Amino acid sequence: MNPRKLLRIARWEVTKNAGGVDRRTIVVGALALLTVGIAAPYAATSGVAVDSGIYRVGISEESPYYPVVESDPTFAIREPNADIGEEIDLRIQGLAIQTAPTPKAAAAQTELRSSVRAYNNRQMRQESNQSAAFPVVVSLGYVERTQVREVISTSDRQEPTPDDAGTGDGGDGSDGSDDSGGGDGTGGDTGTADGSGNDGTASGGGGENIGDVAGGAGGVGGIAGQLAGGNTSGTPADISPPFPFQSLVLAFLFVLPLNFIIQAYGSTMLSERLNRRGELLLVAPVSRFDIIGGKTLPYLTAAVGIAAVIAAALEFPAVAPVSVAISVLAVVPIALLFLAATFLGAMFARSFKELTFVTVTVTVSLTTYAFVPAIFTDVGAVALISPLTIVVRNLQGQAIGIGEFAFSLLPPLLTAGVLFGLGAGIYREEDMFTQRSIPLKALDALAARVHGKWSVAAVTAILLPFVFVTELVGVATLFAIPNALSIPTILVVVVVVEELAKSLHVYAGYAHDRFEVGLLPALVVGAFSGLGFFVGEKLTLLAQLVGLPTSVVEGQAALATGTGVPSVPLLIGLLLAPLLLHVVTAAISAVGASRNKRAYAVALVVAMAIHFAYNYTVVTISGLV
Amino acid sequence: MASSDPRVAIARRDLASLSREKTIVLALLIQLFVAAFSSFLVVGLTSLYDPGATASGEVDIGITGEANESLRRAIEETEGADAVVYRGNATAFQGFQNGAVDAVMIATRQPDSRISVQTTAPEGSIRTTLIVVQLREVLQTFERQQRDIRSAFLNNPPVSLPEEVSASPYFGFTYTILLPLLLFLPPFISGSVAVDAITEEIERGTLDLLRVAPVDLVDIVDGKAAAMAALAPVQALLWIVLLSFNGINVSNVPLLLVTVGAMASIVVVVGVTLGLVMGERRSAQLLYSIGVLGLFASAVFLPEHPATTVAKLAVDSATTTTYVLVVVYVAVAVGLYGLARRYTRGLDVESL
DSSP states (O other), X not given: OOHXXXXXXXXXXXXXXXXXXXXXXXXXXXXHHHHHHHHHHHHHHHTOOTTTTOEEEEEOTTXXXXXXXXXXXXXXXXXXXXXXXXXXXXEEETTEEEEOSSHHHHHHHHHHHHHHHHHHHHHHHTOSOHHHHSOEEEEEEEEOOSSOOOOSSSOSOOOOOOOOSOOTTOOOOHHHHHHHHHSOSSSSOOOOOOTTOOSSTTOOSHHHHHHHHHHHHHSSSOHHHHHHHXXXXXXXXXOOOSOOHHHHHHHHHHHHHXXXXXXXXXXXXXXXXXXXXXXXXXHSSXXXXXXXXXXXXXXXXXXXXXXXXXXXXXXXXXXXXXXXXHHHHHHHHHHHHHHHHHHHHHHHOSSHXXXXXXXXXXXXXXXXXXXXXXXXXXXXXXXXXXHHHHHHHHHTTXXXXXXXXXXXXXXXXXXXXXXXXXXXXXXXXXHHSSOOOHHHHHHHHHHTTOOSXXXXXXXXXXXXXXXXXXXXXXXXXXXXXXHHHXXXXXXXXXXXXXXXXXXXXXXXXXHTTOSOOSHHHHHHHHHHHHHHHHHHHHHHHHHHHTTOOSSOHHHHHHTHHHHOOTTOOOHHHHHHHHHHHHHHHHHHHHHHHHHOHHHHHHHHHHHHHHHHHHHHHHHHHTTOO | OGGGSHHHHHHHHHHHHHHXXXXXXXXXXXXXXXXXXXXXXXXXXXXXXXXXXXXXXOEEEEEESTTHHHHHHHHHHSTTEEEEEOSSHHHHHHHHHTTSOSEEEEEEEOTTSOEEEEEEEESSOTTHHHHXXXXXXXXHHHHHHHHHHTGGGOSSOOOOOOOOOOOOTTHHHIIIIIHHHHHHHHHHHHHHHHHHHHHXXXXXXXXXXXXXXXXXXXXXXXXXXXXXXXXXXXXXXXXXHHHHHXXXXXXXXXXXXXXXXXXXXXXXXXXXXXXXXXOSHHHHHHHHHHHHHHHHHHGGGSSSOHHHHHHHHHTTOOOHHHHHHHXXXXXXXHHHHHHHHHHHHTOOGGGO
């Protein structure tokens, strides 16, 4: 890669963009964004609720519930003698509530219940005798239970197993419980000492404590924090569950601009393929990596720039450069992943329409990947799968360790690299300007990297981050179902993904006649693929060393093949067994791949069955099931 | 035969290319994924928030302190919460640490006759949210009981709480978020594909070939737009049928389809026009997505947001405003279509 050539192509990409017709684009786009900018605060302040008026209530003005119903926009007020079930869902006469026999009416009554509570609290604030209006003062603190390890599952029977290692944030809460036990009676000094460096949880003072705890765990500032700020003490209604809602909304701000950037980027990449436009660059004395890098750089710069602006704006006026840098650094892998997936999509797409669908798919799936784990930011280390968790934690003011950083950022970074590499494999005349079928292109992309047995091993190792991310996404989607079900399911996912990763490029190589035909060469190629996988997998051991979550059972299951479960004593056997497994299964599928498509499919299924049997045994022995 | 109309032929050709590329399958899969994802999110979160929705709803609360008797009454009245009385704070926290109880409440009387409740919940667990929600429920019941005792000191006694009924916690979500999402996603994708349909012909230079055929530009654009606009209500109908299989009744289906059709026509016309004006996918597509976002956001200035309109129609709570807005959407769609047609007629194909 030549930096000068790369930068020149990047400059072309930008200047072509800013001149001529596109100035109009910028103006119109800015106007549209301005509309959003004007509408958003309006929507936020005037409280536009999508559910306004969905429940119809027949009520007269004499009823004590009338002001309640009137103040909640969810209800539409109708005549009390209207036809129940047809025109109204609830009929309220005085204090008597009559409901229609529909699920809607039941939902309406539940809604009314919470409206009454909110209304009462508003009314009580007007009372002169505040101690009678709010007779209960609450302080809420969080204390880590060191003797109870919560296994993530829906069953409520937790086995009280000793937690040998501290969790990711290294908190030790045993002192906190002693404090809480001793500091009673004074009214509100819970003094929860959690060692995670979370702000505010250790502060005293009843009312403040609620606000701080809810705010510290529940987002930047926190709605509860604002509410409690007016009172000297908190009331039960001020309690809010530790859900990082605001932080998530803020984190979403980082992902949204990426969707627009990949729109433009995908178009640029695909338009190179139209009418052989890209041919001029291809015949120029630059490498394809210069071209791809140069065309990607402006969009990556834009993504990073926007992320930096957003991060700085969120912390305004107290902008801390280090914290902004951390947020930006965490967004970079996501941005690269978006761009890489779009690039590969643009290389594969046969038309603009198809690219649109690909872009939407990329948007939806990557947003999910970035977003869903971040919801569980406060819950477990598994949330670190998504780099957005780093952003959320950073916004909450928590410290982030190097290990957490690496665990969170490396897999998406490596995956982006693999996607770019695969796309680069078909960044050539034969694939770009012809209507080749998609499976053939996929084989081309893989075969471009395969030349001999050593490159087979290398490609298998390179595909590992992809395997790793796929498995982690599997873990992320499955970690809500009970252990008994989730472990076999995750094992199937692992087996299918790993066997495909070990054999697909071997098949591609055979389809392109890259290898010698015959049983022995096929076995050798397969063995090398298995070796590559084994070596790559040993590297993922590093992932565990740098702080993989200790309490995520499924995480261990995903990595069980050969990462060595400590409870099994035969260490050498444990090292050699997975090597043997990978070599054998890869060799089986390689022999199949050397024949034809059908033989490959059959061999692949056999390899998967062997792999599953092995993994299941390991997991059973180590006592995870 | 209908195929003698060039517009029908072009619409058919565009739809056929979609089905040949099998991308429409991908589009449906994406929508299914979005629906599943958002339902997973909400069902998951609601079951965290709503203790009755999960099997693990029972929360054991260790209580201690001088006012523990009245606190116990509140816990007993709350569904899904159990009280365990401890003699002292130390034993209570021991029970908390070894997992016998999920939370600890210390109730003490204050000099100003209030009751202070110090609550401790476990940190960093997926059950924390559930526990805290249950604790709030208990404390609110407690607050109401204490208010009733002190009602003599209040100028306006609180309004009595309606009875608790078992209702689906997803009811509001289904009609106000999920259904609008499912109904508006197809029009959005249709418009985006309409941009592609136009810009692709321009960028590939195949528009000239179509010109050689005995059709004029207006017919071409009409055909392409019609294909995309027609696709959205069909997908919407599919979702409504799917929802009713899952026991979710959707009222006013014809009107909903008309609304979706009008929305689809509006965004498709916007997309097609942008495609013709820009003549290039990159800027047209970028402007389209920002523009539609802007349109959707600026809809808050309407008396009723389109999402609310759809929700009210589906849940059978429509008002006159709702019906008027549907008529307005149709009128806007027709009007925009007329304008776009006029613009297209004035265009010179050679200049594209």
